[in-house]
Amino acid sequence: MRKILVSCFVLSVCAAAVPSAHAASTVYQGVPPFKATDIPGGVFGGFDVTADGKIVGLVGRDIKLYSAAGVFEQILATVPDYNGASLEYGSFCRLTPDGTDVWVGFTVGGNSDDRIYSVPFAGGSATHEATFTGNYDLEFAQVGGNWKPFVSGTHSTTFGAPNSVWLLDTAADNHVKIADLGGYASGIAFDSAGNLYAIDSGLLKLYRFGSARVQSAATGGPSLVGDNAEFATDMHFAGSDITVDGVDHVFFNSNDPSYSGASIVSMLQPGYAGSYKYDNIAEGIGGYGNWSTQIAFGGGTGDVLLVGGGIYVADFWSSGGVTLLAVPEPATVALLSSGLFTLGALMRRRMS
Numbered sequence: 001m002r003k004i005l006v007s008c009f010v011l012s013v014c015a016a017a018v019p020s021a022h023a024a025s026t027v028y029q030g031v032p033p034f035k036a037t038d039i040p041g042g043v044f045g046g047f048d049v050t051a052d053g054k055i056v057g058l059v060g061r062d063i064k065l066y067s068a069a070g071v072f073e074q075i076l077a078t079v080p081d082y083n084g085a086s087l088e089y090g091s092f093c094r095l096t097p098d099g100t101d102v103w104v105g106f107t108v109g110g111n112s113d114d115r116i117y118s119v120p121f122a123g124g125s126a127t128h129e130a131t132f133t134g135n136y137d138l139e140f141a142q143v144g145g146n147w148k149p150f151v152s153g154t155h156s157t158t159f160g161a162p163n164s165v166w167l168l169d170t171a172a173d174n175h176v177k178i179a180d181l182g183g184y185a186s187g188i189a190f191d192s193a194g195n196l197y198a199i200d201s202g203l204l205k206l207y208r209f210g211s212a213r214v215q216s217a218a219t220g221g222p223s224l225v226g227d228n229a230e231f232a233t234d235m236h237f238a239g240s241d242i243t244v245d246g247v248d249h250v251f252f253n254s255n256d257p258s259y260s261g262a263s264i265v266s267m268l269q270p271g272y273a274g275s276y277k278y279d280n281i282a283e284g285i286g287g288y289g290n291w292s293t294q295i296a297f298g299g300g301t302g303d304v305l306l307v308g309g310g311i312y313v314a315d316f317w318s319s320g321g322v323t324l325l326a327v328p329e330p331a332t333v334a335l336l337s338s339g340l341f342t343l344g345a346l347m348r349r350r351m352s
């Protein structure tokens with residue numbers, strides 16, 4: 001599935017990394033105590049955020065580095081023009097866990113040659129790591145003690161094929177299916193224990209698959225379906241992407257599938273199994289609101305609730321920048337540190 005180029009809005013709770021000069025967001029309204037801030041940047045085919053808050057954005061075939069304030073610094077590398085006169089569309093841009101490399105995905109018309117490349121963060125030539133039809137998101141998790149790339153997408157040239165998750169085979173493109181889901185291609189995330197979070201945008205569910213089952217599927221065991229999930233949380237809207245902060249708080253963005261205007265960024269509550277066990281931390285502004293695509297955590301091992309890093313969201317509908325979402329006001333940090341339930345109590349503005 002072709003992912004349309006997105007502009008990037010950062011939703012952040014990172015007071016330290018975010019200059020106070022940033023204007024309030026015109027794209028998202030933070031749900032108190034969070035607030036949203038626009039970060040000017042580019043129109044990205046994918047993005048990620050470094051541990052110190054810099055933005056790595058895929059612009060065309062260029063992988064560009066921006067300061068935490070969104071100021072362009074340099075081109076890290078350029079991926080070869082492998083599709084001739086036809087465009088390659090960026091689908092994701094992901095730093096490796098140690099930050100030494102950047103992996104980027106592309107799709108092309110007809111999904112005839114959808115490639116994944118890596119480049120050194122320090123600059124250099126691109127390596128064609130794999131070809132994966134309909135790639136959408138890539139996240140790293142450990143298998144047998146080694147970091148491995150997992151990809152979500154359709155893995156099919158059939159339009160409307162359901163979303164699925166695969167362990168990427170960079171040797172021979174014999175990708176290993178981890179989970180069959182439903183709905184359109186959507187993002188994934190792993191927490192520190194290797195649990196997999198994935199979305200079925202058809203059933204409007206966010207699943208958590210336990211790390212043991214993920215490891216089994218990655219090493220020859222049966223692939224998974226939604227019924228194999230440890231937890232499933234119902235969602236109001238179709239989920240788009242998921243990210244996890246440095247202490248395993250889980251955030252996701254979702255869009256009203258009717259295109260009627262609602263795009264929200266939410267955080268799962270502890271013990272989230274059940275219906276709508278999440279709180280919104282920011283909501284789209286405007287007639288069509290937003291159509292958000294990707295979400296990422298920036299801040300290394302930080303805890304978003306303790307102002308240790310930010311949540312960043314790419315927004316397609318209101319192109320032209322990055323929004324840093326949701327910075328708790330300093331006065332609330334002490335409250336937040338007393339526990340997530342306190343935060344939940346502060347954020348009861350949920351759609352229902």
Ligand SMILES: [Ca+2]
Pocket residue numbers: 137139187188189241242243295
């Ligand atoms: Ca993700």
